[in-house]
Amino acid sequence: MNSMVRVAGIVQESIVDGPGIRFVIFTQGCRHNCQGCHNMHTHSFNNGKLISIESIISKVKENPLLDGVTLSGGEPFEQANVLSSLSMELKKLGHNIITYSGYTYEYLVENSEKMKGWTELLQHTDILIDGPFEIEKINLNLRFRGSENQRVIDVRKTELNKKIIIAEWDYAL
Numbered sequence: 001m002n003s004m005v006r007v008a009g010i011v012q013e014s015i016v017d018g019p020g021i022r023f024v025i026f027t028q029g030c031r032h033n034c035q036g037c038h039n040m041h042t043h044s045f046n047n048g049k050l051i052s053i054e055s056i057i058s059k060v061k062e063n064p065l066l067d068g069v070t071l072s073g074g075e076p077f078e079q080a081n082v083l084s085s086l087s088m089e090l091k092k093l094g095h096n097i098i099t100y101s102g103y104t105y106e107y108l109v110e111n112s113e114k115m116k117g118w119t120e121l122l123q124h125t126d127i128l129i130d131g132p133f134e135i136e137k138i139n140l141n142l143r144f145r146g147s148e149n150q151r152v153i154d155v156r157k158t159e160l161n162k163k164i165i166i167a168e169w170d171y172a173l
Helices: 053-061 076-092 105-112 118-124 155-161
Strands: 006-016 023-026 049-052 067-070 096-099 127-130 151-154
Touching: 006 053, 023 053, 023 076, 023 096, 023 151, 049 053, 049 076, 053 076, 067 076, 105 118, 105 127, 151 155
Parallel strands: 023 067, 067 096, 096 127
Antiparallel strands: 006 023, 006 049, 127 151
């Protein structure tokens, strides 16, 4: 198993990448190349640096004030196999997981059997913020996302109800 994740950066305490105080991992590598992307520097698959899962877990354990961990990008599903392992370990420590993806929930589910780790990463994700950033739908009043097409999905409730359930904390500022 690959225990290294390629990251563009880590923010050890954030209040803008999900509710509460969050540890944020900005993954390196994205194929979406959305016009107006906030994290353009994360698109190249050759940049960033490799960090071990163990190192990330150790950093998370150092901060008892964290409410959860956010996987952002880049595109986390480009490294789904290693991030699913990381997420599983973080869940064991009691953290909730938010995953940002330029893919829609429906696309992830449809293609999960073909793509290594997608099913597992979805299983360990509590909240999925899905869909590509669309500059023509930008809305600076949205919480935790940049454009109106992006949804804040409660993955557990969505799986149970067999329909998209928007997370309860999804509201405009």
